[in-house]
Amino acid sequence: MNTTDKLRELLVPVLGVASIDDITPESALVNDLGAESIDFVEILYLIETEMGVKIKIQEIAMTEYSSDGNNLEDGKITAEIAEKLNRDFKTERFKEGLTVKELFETFTVNDFAVIIDRKSEK
Amino acid sequence: MRFILVDRIEELKVASWAKGVKCISMTDEIFNNHFPGYPIMPGSLIMEGLAQLSGVLFEYSLITLGHNHKRPVLTLVNKMKFRRFAHPGDKLDYHCSVKLFYPDEYAVATVTAKCEDKIYAEGELLFGFADILDEKLIKISAEALESVLKNTIIVASDESHI
Numbered sequence: 001m002n003t004t005d006k007l008r009e010l011l012v013p014v015l016g017v018a019s020i021d022d023i024t025p026e027s028a029l030v031n032d033l034g035a036e037s038i039d040f041v042e043i044l045y046l047i048e049t050e051m052g053v054k055i056k057i058q059e060i061a062m063t064e065y066s067s068d069g070n071n072l073e074d075g076k077i078t079a080e081i082a083e084k085l086n087r088d089f090k091t092e093r094f095k096e097g098l099t100v101k102e103l104f105e106t107f108t109v110n111d112f113a114v115i116i117d118r119k120s121e122k
Numbered sequence: 123m124r125f126i127l128v129d130r131i132e133e134l135k136v137a138s139w140a141k142g143v144k145c146i147s148m149t150d151e152i153f154n155n156h157f158p159g160y161p162i163m164p165g166s167l168i169m170e171g172l173a174q175l176s177g178v179l180f181e182y183s184l185i186t187l188g189h190n191h192k193r194p195v196l197t198l199v200n201k202m203k204f205r206r207f208a209h210p211g212d213k214l215d216y217h218c219s220v221k222l223f224y225p226d227e228y229a230v231a232t233v234t235a236k237c238e239d240k241i242y243a244e245g246e247l248l249f250g251f252a253d254i255l256d257e258k259l260i261k262i263s264a265e266a267l268e269s270v271l272k273n274t275i276i277v278a279s280d281e282s283h284i
Contacts, residue, residue, distance in 0.1 A: 037250075038195070038197050038250055041197045041198070041227070041228040041248060041249075041250040042197060042198045042248065044227065044228065045198070045222075045228065045230065045248055048222075056224075056226075056227065057226070057227050058226075
């Protein structure tokens with residue numbers, strides 16, 4: 001089973017959805033699945049115990065891409081960072097002008113799997 | 123009733139473990155209804171006492187280790203089992219052992235409640251850490267923590283686990 005599917009399975013009881021089909025790889029944890037900050041504690045713990053990978057909440061909040069002032073203009077990500085995000089997460093959905101809050105709210109199951117894979121390779 | 127469900131925190135070792143005591147008394151109003159003529163301490167309240175003990179341990183550990191004063195919030199109860207009925211007259215020994223402690227993120231404690239060395243309840247509790255935004259509330263929390271640890275022996279970090 002690949003990381004995305006394993007993650008979808010783990011998320012079912014935490015997010016209280018009826019079936020694994022309600023969680024697609026493109027679902028955003030906060031915006032689509034209604035995850036609250038308190039849920040992330042449980043999710044991160046489950047990933048650590050079930051998959052043996054320690055993920056920090058900062059990684060999900062994408063602070064790596066937004067904490068440096070040069071990456072932001074008026075609190076929004078620059079075109080350069082959007083491009084880097086698209087490259088790192090193998091997607092095209094990141095656009096210049098996303099706020100830090102929007103980055104967190106639109107964080108998808110796929111993005112999560114990319115971080116887990118990246119970490120477990122190390 | 124006062125929602126303080128651990129009578130005394132006896133010993134504590136920062137980021138490691140804590141020991142507390144809960145004496146169950148027939149004077150507790152809970153026994154009017156739980157159950158009429160058959161008083162047993164609700165397992166949920168034993169668990170809350172264990173959570174309070176763990177919360178104090180994590181809150182004190184955060185401060186002692188130089189992190190911001192945050193409020194540990196119970197987020198998940200895992201594998202909790204209630205093995206025996208606790209009755210008035212029982213003295214429950216609560217023990218909390220730190221399984222994971224990430225000061226910026228979350229913490230996990232393994233907890234047990236024993237009476238005369240028999241396990242009454244055991245499980246695993248997960249806590250998140252909530253910011254206390256108001257200076258006044260930080261002060262109140264610090265005072266509450268000080269008062270609850272007034273008679274507690276703080277074990278030095280180089281002493282071995284009990």
